[in-house]
Structures are given as C-alpha cells and as structure tokens.
Amino acid sequence: MKFILGLGFIVSLMASTAATKSTATATETTSEKKKPVFVKVETLKPGTHGHNLTVKVVESNPVKATGGGGGRGGRLSVNSRPPARISECLIGDETASILFTARNEQVDLMKPGATVIIRNAKIDMFRGSMRLAVDKWGRVEVAEPADIAVNEQNNLSLVEYELVNVEE
Numbered sequence: 001m002k003f004i005l006g007l008g009f010i011v012s013l014m015a016s017t018a019a020t021k022s023t024a025t026a027t028e029t030t031s032e033k034k035k036p037v038f039v040k041v042e043t044l045k046p047g048t049h050g051h052n053l054t055v056k057v058v059e060s061n062p063v064k065a066t067g068g069g070g071g072r073g074g075r076l077s078v079n080s081r082p083p084a085r086i087s088e089c090l091i092g093d094e095t096a097s098i099l100f101t102a103r104n105e106q107v108d109l110m111k112p113g114a115t116v117i118i119r120n121a122k123i124d125m126f127r128g129s130m131r132l133a134v135d136k137w138g139r140v141e142v143a144e145p146a147d148i149a150v151n152e153q154n155n156l157s158l159v160e161y162e163l164v165n166v167e168e
C-alpha cells in the first residue's frame with residue numbers, strides 16, 4: 001500500500017517536472033529571435049499594419065500643402081513649423097503596386113527608380129482606397145538597387161472599399 005502511494009507520488013512528481021520542462025521550452029520558442037517577415041504588395045489589406053516590404057519606387061508626385069483648396073488664403077499659422085512635405089509615390093513589386101504617402105525626409109528617399117526597404121508600414125484609407133504609409137514606428141531605407149519589375153496593372157490604390165462603421 002505504502003509502496004503504491006510512493007510510486008504514485010514519484011509519477012506525479014515526474015509528470016509535473018515534465019510539464020514545467022515543456023512550458024519552459026514553449027517560452028523559449030516564442031521568445032526566440034524572430035526573423036522579420038517580408039510580404040508582397042498584393043497581400044496588403046485595409047486596416048492592417050506592421051508590414052515589411054522591399055519595393056521599387058515608380059514615380060513620386062509632390063502634393064501641394066494646404067492652401068488654395070477653397071480656403072480664403074492667409075491661414076493663420078498656429079505653430080511655426082513648416083508644413084509637412086508630402087509626396088504620393090507609386091511603389092510596388094512584381095505582384096502589385098500601391099501609392100505610398102511619403103512625408104518629409106521620406107520624400108527624399110523615395111526617388112523614382114530607387115529600391116527601398118519599408119519597415120513597419122501601415123495601410124491608411126484615403127477616400128475608400130488604400131495608401132501605404134510609415135509613421136514614427138516604422139522606417140524607410142534605401143536598399144541596393146534590385147531588379148524588380150513592378151506590376152503596375154495590379155494597382156491596389158485603385159480598388160475602392162466601402163467603409164463600414166464597426167462598433168469597437
């Protein structure tokens with residue numbers, strides 16, 4: 001009787017050791033250094049973020065800052081910072097293309113013909129269609145020129161989405 005009890009104790013002790021071990025292994029696996037995942041342009045979807053991509057810049061079109069848009073001009077400058085420089089850049093890879101809204105120093109990096117690595121980019125919606133952008137949590141880097149034949153036929157910024165309000 002005593003023996004069986006003792007064995008049971010040992011067995012359960014072993015089981016709990018095994019459980020602890022497997023938990024430790026699982027933690028190890030998840031905290032393992034993750035390799036950044038790079039995605040293709042065609043996989044971009046509204047409302048998503050955290051994308052890493054390598055793309056080619058096809059064209060860059062500066063967008064005029066505010067003013068002239070029906071306003072009466074002479075907009076009082078509340079802060080002394082110059083307006084953001086914005087350029088709409090068509091970027092893409094062999095799967096698709098999309099407009100990237102480049103701001104300030106990003107404008108200088110997104111030169112037509114440049115190959116760039118975009119990290120932690122997000123999808124913004126502009127009049128129901130997608131734009132790619134990088135905020136302060138992301139990064140744009142000029143890369144070694146790569147031979148990327150941009151698929152301009154599959155222009156994701158031409159796809160219109162119906163905006164539906166979803167309660168959060």
Ligand SMILES: *[C@@H]1O[C@H](CO)[C@@H](O)[C@H](O)[C@H]1NC(C)=O
Pocket residue numbers: 034035036037038050051052119120
């Ligand atoms: C994208 O790259 C950044 C920086 O290298 C990395 O921290 C992040 O985990 C990557 N994102 C994905 C989805 O792999």
Ligand SMILES: *[C@@H]1O[C@H](CO)[C@@H](O)[C@H](O)[C@H]1NC(C)=O
Pocket residue numbers: 090099152155157158
């Ligand atoms: C892609 O779509 C955007 C948004 O409609 C448009 O401004 C741009 O000219 C298009 N580019 C090409 C190459 O079709």
